[in-house]
Amino acid sequence: MTTALKTRTGLALRGVTLTYPDGEHRLTALDGVTLEVAPGEFTAVAGPSGSGKSSLLAVAATLLRPDSGEVLIDGQDAGALGDAARAALRRDRLGIVFQQSNLLASLTALEQLLVLESVRGGRPRGARERAAALLASVGLDGSKQHRRPHQLSGGERQRVNIARALFGNPSVLLVDEPTSALDHERGAQIVDLLAEVTRTHGTATVMVTHDRDLLDRVDRVLRMHDGRLA
Numbered sequence: 001m002t003t004a005l006k007t008r009t010g011l012a013l014r015g016v017t018l019t020y021p022d023g024e025h026r027l028t029a030l031d032g033v034t035l036e037v038a039p040g041e042f043t044a045v046a047g048p049s050g051s052g053k054s055s056l057l058a059v060a061a062t063l064l065r066p067d068s069g070e071v072l073i074d075g076q077d078a079g080a081l082g083d084a085a086r087a088a089l090r091r092d093r094l095g096i097v098f099q100q101s102n103l104l105a106s107l108t109a110l111e112q113l114l115v116l117e118s119v120r121g122g123r124p125r126g127a128r129e130r131a132a133a134l135l136a137s138v139g140l141d142g143s144k145q146h147r148r149p150h151q152l153s154g155g156e157r158q159r160v161n162i163a164r165a166l167f168g169n170p171s172v173l174l175v176d177e178p179t180s181a182l183d184h185e186r187g188a189q190i191v192d193l194l195a196e197v198t199r200t201h202g203t204a205t206v207m208v209t210h211d212r213d214l215l216d217r218v219d220r221v222l223r224m225h226d227g228r229l230a
């Protein structure tokens with residue numbers, strides 16, 4: 001495994017602008033966004049609907065190429081890479097937790113993590129033990145690891161999502177509205193868990209949220225308005 005050799009400097013966006021086609025014009029979703037998130041730092045991005053939060057995550061996740069500006073993951077400029085190298089960068093350095101739990105219905109919690117190793121081209125020795133330990137560390141012990149998504153609560157599914165995102169030992173963890181399907185108490189527990197894994201795994205974590213009540217649990221809150229960060 002090369003994970004031990006990763007140089008971790010976190011996430012940096014420099015002067016990022018993103019536009020979408022909008023009839024005969026272009027709509028500016030991100031307008032010169034600059035942002036740095038260091039390893040072990042938990043940053044929230046809050047802002048009204050349509051302000052550009054999801055666009056910011058998609059660009060940071062290297063899923064969308066910005067019109068201009070740079071996206072650096074551990075110092076590597078994603079824009080300078082071809083598609084295959086960008087996919088490898090995503091696989092090796094990024095963990096992504098989507099709003100909708102996109103777990104595979106037929107797999108148990110443990111298998112949701114292990115299937116990633118198969119995609120990566122094999123299952124290194126100890127992967128099963130590591131997956132089990134990771135699930136236990138996010139609060140899913142024992143028999144719950146052998147349940148399928150429909151046999152888990154919304155909060156538990158989100159815990160599996162978080163464990164799965166951490167399984168590749170990412171440097172950067174990107175989280176999109178993780179509490180939208182949860183009540184306040186369970187939402188707060190998930191944000192506390194994200195704060196804990198940010199510390200213990202040393203990830204540069206960015207969470208997009210519109211839930212203001214949870215913002216006192218993060219290291220830093222950035223506000224987004226009309227594609228600009230303040």
Ligand SMILES: Nc1ncnc2c1ncn2[C@@H]1O[C@H](COP(=O)(O)OP(=O)(O)OP(=O)(O)O)[C@@H](O)[C@H]1O
Pocket residue numbers: 020021027028029047048049050051052053054055056210
């Ligand atoms: N694929 C797309 N094509 C065209 N316009 C888009 C597309 N995706 C988003 N937009 C527009 O870009 C702007 C930013 O959208 P974005 O989804 O990033 O905002 P958001 O802050 O995440 O909103 P929400 O909180 O509602 O999810 C909005 O004006 C939106 O309508």
